[in-house]
Amino acid sequence: MKVTIKDVAKAAGVSIATVSRVINHLGGYSEETKNQVLQVIDELGYQPNQVARGLVSNRTRTIAFIVPDLTSTLALELLKGVEKGAHKKGNSVILCNTESEGIKTMDYLKLLHEKRIDGIIFASNELKKDYYEYIQKMHIPLVLLATQSPRFAVPFVKVDDRLAAYAAVEYLMKKGHRKIGIISAGEDDGIAGLPRLEGYQLALSDYGIPVSENRIVRTKGFHFEDGRIGLRRLIQQDSEITAVFAGSDDIAAGIISSSHELGIRVPEDLSIIGYDNLKIAEMIVPPLTTVAQPLAEMGEKACDMIIDMLENGKLAQSLYFPHKIIERKSVKTLFSS
Amino acid sequence: MKVTIKDVAKAAGVSIATVSRVINHLGGYSEETKNQVLQVIDELGYQPNQVARGLVSNRTRTIAFIVPDLTSTLALELLKGVEKGAHKKGNSVILCNTESEGIKTMDYLKLLHEKRIDGIIFASNELKKDYYEYIQKMHIPLVLLATQSPRFAVPFVKVDDRLAAYAAVEYLMKKGHRKIGIISAGEDDGIAGLPRLEGYQLALSDYGIPVSENRIVRTKGFHFEDGRIGLRRLIQQDSEITAVFAGSDDIAAGIISSSHELGIRVPEDLSIIGYDNLKIAEMIVPPLTTVAQPLAEMGEKACDMIIDMLENGKLAQSLYFPHKIIERKSVKTLFSS
DNA sequence: CTGAAAGCGCTAACAC
């Protein structure tokens, strides 16, 4: 029933070593025996047992993808890229949804360790000290995806948030906007919130516009609800605003949803630029102008890096991916410059 | 460096058999040795090697989740549930994104076979004969999620699409609508399209309303674009329509997007009911009234079923999950009945 | 209650 290398060897009239050689393309056998073996493999429908292989080779051809929040389309895009990168080279990916809970993450790490997975891609979340240290002990490659660590020297793949935020705000200004607000997670989120806020402030300063606290709304996260609530807070603080930079597309969607309720027209009364270019950006009305991150590509690259590190044994080079502004219909041109 | 069962045995002054017994809670050892072993395990930071375990026990504690299209939020919700169900019992899930290509699916199946995964959850796609036969040969449990097979006796978890579609259309009628269209994949998609179309037709008939081909638009898939194009076709075929049943939330979003361009107000001029209750349903304007499928729960259940089958060795019972209509703001009440 | 030993299916020296 279950056919093993032994069965193949016996049926082909050779030793298991020879079979092993041909399935691993190692050479050291005649063309004739090779064909013989191959034929038997085919007849018997033999599939090498990767578990047994893993036991001796210490390679499971499995990569773990750890995300805090599988709900977000952002994670999905990332995951898609990772999966593609993995499968391209005969690896598979194990999914770990940690739901932001620290305990669950350590839990997962243990499980992954027991499974002797080959590497870890840690996505869009803070790499806590505990995690880092535990992973170090596992002696497997780790790369950070859409996040980075201020403390540990771990290779990462991401876009430069500060730069991208700067570009978004600059775009608004080029369209003639001067009274620009921001609704985004702020300093509390050092990974994504802080740099986006900094980019916003820097862009304003560079254009000689004073930064006013009244135009800043710091949200808890990057979710739809944050945007909904955020807009109400923002117009309360400063009703003169003509444009808003949203820290994420979800926030932007929330802002748009809220504006409808408040009778604010987008983009006629209020222009909005988002961040992420998720699928929802094109599905809402008006279609959202936003800063695109090449998420799928980034995921794929992260995977390549893991495999690279596995093969070469040295740390991969961190990488910034370029952002891009996708123009749709949520920003009104006041005047062009 | 790498600590194995031998190291533990040596350090604890017992045999590896004893260590194995305590880590597997098999009993047959004194309280004293147990504590001794446990302590050493802790000190050494020993983690059993699941690969080695898998080799002898033929259990890898890994379940594969196969979906054709990871892009959709639907897949995401399903996946979330599956992941939860798996992790709950110390299993992990390997993700397979087949992108609808048959070759890639067989490819994956081979890979999964080599990895000796414990079971397969096959989601929202047609189970082709090739796949089925191959999986049969693997001798591992298989369950269909959000899909079913008209040909093979494979346990499934899904909602009854026909019933749910019926309910959606009936809802529209209870709100006073009589001229109701449908934009959805049709007979070509036997799994989801056909039953939804049937539900639509049946509901109409039951209320004594003739089914008109002019009110039916059959789309290629269930995507946003299908909805956008679909609406234009529909109003061309019949401009009198007051409500539309969309085969998916994505289609519904497309319809709404299209209506804006066409100057049709939702729900004032046109009511829309969607299907799936994805996250986008609450994020668009107006928030979408839709038929909810408990996707995450379904995913979790599918996982439970796999594990069940693994433990009991017999086929699980197929399960229909209940649908539910989520009322939001995309349907106008003409008159209540 | 505990240990010795035979594998699980495969790879990788090491012989011939």
Place this chain on the structure above:
DNA sequence: GTGTTAGCGCTTTCAG
């Protein structure tokens, strides 16, 4: 070119 054999780390009889 090809076969023999010693493990990889663990579970599981079988003795004692």
